[in-house]
Amino acid sequence: MKKISALLVAFVAILAGCGSSGDGADTASTDVPTISWYLIGAAPAAELQVEEAMNEILVPEVGAKIDLVFYDYGEYEDKMNMKFSANEPMDIVFASPLPFEENVSSGKYLALNDYLEDKDVLSETQKVINEKFWDGVTIDGNVYAIPTNKEIATQLYYLFDSSLVEKYDFDTTKVESMEDTEPFLQAVLDGEGYAPTSNDLNWNGLGKDLSLDCVASLSLQVCLDPEDPEAGYRWVYDIPGYQDQMEYIDYLIDNGLMMSDTLDIVDFATTDHAMIKQEGFPGAEVNWEKTFGKEYDVQPIGTPVVTTDSVRGSMNVISATSENPELAAKVINEVNTNSELRTIFAYGVEGTQWEYNEDGKIEFLDGASDYAVGVYEQGNFFTLPLAVGEPDDKWEQFEELNTTSKESPALGFAPDLSDFSAELANSSNMLEKHKITTMLANFDDSDTDIAAARKDLESVGFFDLIDEINRQYEEFQTTK
């Protein structure tokens, strides 16, 4: 009997514990308030040391301590949505994976206009961040997030295996499209005997070559062509050029120039390849060489388009439940403007994770593996010192990319489809069923395949959705 009641007590205690276990504020702090910052990614081993090092700057400069909270990629979205629904007190939140419009309209994010004008709070940050970014986070004249000042649009690159380029004497700098690479691909197929390229068709495949602005919630299959904004949003197959690309890819697969197994995700580190596509930014070849274990000749393709999604790719918000919103804004400001603090946040503690070499570049030490975090989430890139192996003019290249990127006419626009959830749910399912990998796997004739997909999509109201998106887009244009 005693044992059973003890068990019951334990059980009740567990239930009670569920409600109160939170990762709230620091216990040790006495009068200096602690600002929590929620970030995506696995918690690094050196988290505490880095927080301490950051506090050494933050306490005298801002009068706040920082508490970093990390949730893994798989769980971040769910956990943060729950926390927002439960009105938990939080300060700064990395908000890119969360539904922006919905959270703004339900009042979960703080409007930051007053802080942005206040020179003691965020006005410095407002100046350093490229103005195109602000367009993407402004709703009805109110700014709801601090975007990260980095590359403003993702540039698509073709990566050519340097040794093969040399062997087959191919001029990569003249490549402007997939078609231009065909002589090289053919030479590699003949000479080396394997399919020289693959295409991650799931998302950074076709559409990107055409530089389109696509709606994320519809599997990137409803897009606006910035070259032809009058036509409005269309299904990708209604945009001239898209179907041709699909036929071209089928041609490549049929002739052994592209791996046929588009369903399995190919691990390029262990698979023979001569050319691949990647999205990136200037200087990213350092990472690719590390990841795939090869040296590459890198060629940018197409003009990057600045879209609502690309500027919202990294942004932080202040939760409406924050107890110290002004202090939180000051912390964000310090991270974006103080190079020393920014470096600690990104790379860890000097002397443990990294040190400056004689050229003044960052050299990573053995401890660097204890602090591997998403640098892109945190703030301004342009105050970061260069790391070993990065080109000296990295930030100039970034600036150039940011100024030459083409602004989509729909920048700042994101459709609200919450009244069409039935159509949206069925359409996204149908789009999945008719995605390009499936079409190519059972390729018959592109006209027949597209007609079949169109018929299915019509029956679930997909084209009504597009009409609604265009209606909202017209409204957006008149109020802009």
Next chain:
Amino acid sequence: MKDIKKNSGLLLLAVPGIIITILMKYLAYPGLLLAFKDYQASIDQGFFAALWSSPWIGFDNFRFLIMNPDIGLILRNTLGYNISLIIIGTITAVTAAIAINEILHLRTKKTIQTLMFFPFFMSWVSVSYMMVGFFDSDYGLLNQALSFFNLQPIEWYNDPTWWPLIIIIMGTWKGLGYNSVIYLSTIQGFDKSYYEAASIDGASKWQQIKYITVPLLKPMVIILTILGIGGIMYSDFGLFYQLPKNSAALYNVTQTLDIFVYNALKIPNSLGLSAAASFFQSIVGFSLVIGTNFIVRRIDRDSALF
């Protein structure tokens, strides 16, 4: 009152189960309202308050189930696979249980039982990766074997032909150990004197099985089948999603109601639609259990569940 005192120990044992049922099942009932509401989350209200103040929309949330042109196919898959798995699963489990029961050597018996139980503990995700070793179109064992015999290799993950068979075989393989243990323990509980009397009368092993074991197992088979039918609108997520790698080319034979709902509702703020789908599943499951039980009671009162 007297009964309560007498059975107090047993009742206490039931307490955790009752608490869990109340917390997880009864307290969740107001959530059914979600299916009939356009749920609007709000910053100054809790979940239930927000739920209550959200506007009623009748059966609007159910519309998304009906408007899909594939819904007939999806229901066919859900019911077809479940009925096949229940029938084949029961036959194999009963056969395995009887066979194991006849093994006299204790260690062999235990070893076989453990080996059969093993797949039950494996996650479908790990199984799915082992399957890739067999089914990969370039490097898989099966295609290498096919090309060895000069046969045309099959693009397994793009070709729906074989998947109904694969799914039923794999589903049975995984559940066999678990189901047969239930039958085995039932068999071991049978009164040994039946068998002694039968062998004195000169009944063969086969006759003992046919006239004693199987008839005595009948109530258990019926109970487990009725319970199985209750879950007929649900499906083993891993079996239908992980195993075929959610390959869109296989949707026509792998998409069950659960998989469709999961694939369709990966969009934000679809609480109402998900609630409508599971409400539908529960209603169908509940009516089928009541219906089956009613029929069983009509035929054989003692075998019915309630």
